Amino acid sequence: MTATIIDGKAFAARVRGQVAEHVSRLAEENGIQPGLAVVLVGADPASEVYVKSKGKMTVEVGMHSVEHRLADDTAEGDLLALIATLNADPKIHGILVQLPLPAHLNSELVINSIDPAKDVDGFHISNVGLLGTGQKSMVPCTPLGCLMMLRDHHGDLSGMNAVVVGRSNIVGKPMAQLLLGDSCTVTIAHSRTKDLKAVCQGADILVAAVGRAEMITGDYVKPGATVIDVGINRIERDGKKKLVGDAEFASCAAVAGAITPVPGGVGPMTIACLLANTLTACCRANGLAEPQ
Ligand code: NDP
Numbered sequence: 001m002t003a004t005i006i007d008g009k010a011f012a013a014r015v016r017g018q019v020a021e022h023v024s025r026l027a028e029e030n031g032i033q034p035g036l037a038v039v040l041v042g043a044d045p046a047s048e049v050y051v052k053s054k055g056k057m058t059v060e061v062g063m064h065s066v067e068h069r070l071a072d073d074t075a076e077g078d079l080l081a082l083i084a085t086l087n088a089d090p091k092i093h094g095i096l097v098q099l100p101l102p103a104h105l106n107s108e109l110v111i112n113s114i115d116p117a118k119d120v121d122g123f124h125i126s127n128v129g130l131l132g133t134g135q136k137s138m139v140p141c142t143p144l145g146c147l148m149m150l151r152d153h154h155g156d157l158s159g160m161n162a163v164v165v166g167r168s169n170i171v172g173k174p175m176a177q178l179l180l181g182d183s184c185t186v187t188i189a190h191s192r193t194k195d196l197k198a199v200c201q202g203a204d205i206l207v208a209a210v211g212r213a214e215m216i217t218g219d220y221v222k223p224g225a226t227v228i229d230v231g232i233n234r235i236e237r238d239g240k241k242k243l244v245g246d247a248e249f250a251s252c253a254a255v256a257g258a259i260t261p262v263p264g265g266v267g268p269m270t271i272a273c274l275l276a277n278t279l280t281a282c283c284r285a286n287g288l289a290e291p292q
Contacts, residue, residue, distance in 0.1 A: 094120035145269025166209030218251030
């Protein structure tokens, strides 16, 4: 193995530490405590795990944490009414509705009912538009975490060829926008891309966000490239449950210059960025300087 392992777990702990310091200064100097509300509808096991760890880490950095757990069959009107209450609550600066929502709920309508200033997931159409036009917005947490790791590893990304495999609204597209914002030459690949391997082989930065366990193998990777593996796939191998990425770690690490592991790469950064976004939203709401 030749690649440098980009330690997202350690990086995320640093980010959370910086957030905690800022939160404590806000309390001392301004008497303000940032607040995050997480809304979970139904009992999806993976979502339960995410919501629990989000709540725990929110409290750990000194923020006010609120969880709303609603039944699987919650009516859309009731969910929208809860969001309206949270929009109006001055103690709440960030609102996150855990996706996916049960099928009877219109996710777009629900997400777009969140006050864009409190939309710490960055999925509201206003924030999507602001990001797309290079204006100040709330940036989706997972791509933001990837960008932070890339900037930390490379410094200036300007002029690098970046290939993002995946074009979802929550990962692929905002990731591509962020890389473009940092002056990369960006290609977005997806399930209809012709000769994906050749496209990937041109990447200095290869972001795998496909949702297919270990699909990106070492032969997709240009020697020395940086591989950011967004994937979280639960598989069973040799009778054991295992968490793997969308990139096959061993073969990619043998070729890449740097790679994020799964677990311990992008995942921890996502929650750290959620907390950073909540802090940013709180500072903006109170007319205070934003964290850098
Ligand atoms: P989606 O399923 O919404 O999107 C997957 C994308 O991959 C689609 O654009 C799809 O193309 C593309 N794709 C699927 N198969 C292929 C293929 N064979 N070749 C090329 N492209 C393909 O997934 P998400 O964006 O929500 O998530 C992607 C991954 O990231 C998942 O593993 C998910 O678990 C993980 N994730 C991790 C997070 C974290 O915190 N670390 C947070 C969010 C997601 P098309 O559009 O043409 O169908």
